[in-house]
Amino acid sequence: MEIIPNENLPKMAECEPAIIKVQPGKVYSWCTCGLSATQPFCDTAHRNIQDEPYRSIKVMFDKEEEVYFCQCKKTKTPPFCDDTHLTLKK
Numbered sequence: 001m002e003i004i005p006n007e008n009l010p011k012m013a014e015c016e017p018a019i020i021k022v023q024p025g026k027v028y029s030w031c032t033c034g035l036s037a038t039q040p041f042c043d044t045a046h047r048n049i050q051d052e053p054y055r056s057i058k059v060m061f062d063k064e065e066e067v068y069f070c071q072c073k074k075t076k077t078p079p080f081c082d083d084t085h086l087t088l089k090k
Contacts, residue, residue, distance in 0.1 A: 004035070006050045010073035013039040015088060017068040017081035022061045029056035030069060030079030040069040040079070 011034030018040040022028060028041060033054040035045035042056035057079045061067070070078060072085040 002048060004049045006053055009049065010034040010054065012072045012074075012088070014071040015085045016071065017085070018071050020067050020069055022065060022067050024061055024063050027058050027060050028069075028079075029058050032057060032073065032078065034073045040071050 010032060013031070013034050013036075020028075020040070030040055031038075031042040031046070033046040033049060035049070036043040037045070044056075046052065046054035046056070059079060068081040070081045070084075072088055074084045074088065075082045076084065
């Protein structure tokens with residue numbers, strides 16, 4: 001297992017939100033480090049980061065709806081997009 005240095009993280013996955021139609025009762029694990037290959041969701045890539053400072057954020061919904069998940073990883077309302085990406089350089 002290769003240890004990833006905890007530098008320049010979290011990584012921006014995309015400079016726009018992921019719009020996901022969520023299902024009631026299903027648990028969604030949002031990636032906080034930006035290294036997951038299954039953005040915006042966690043694939044446990046954070047376990048390879050030095051000192052493991054990241055973890056996924058788990059959310060569940062009561063109804064089917066479209067949700068805007070943050071992919072820039074700078075949101076103040078994780079795991080949801082708060083339009084912070086609009087202030088970032090691409």
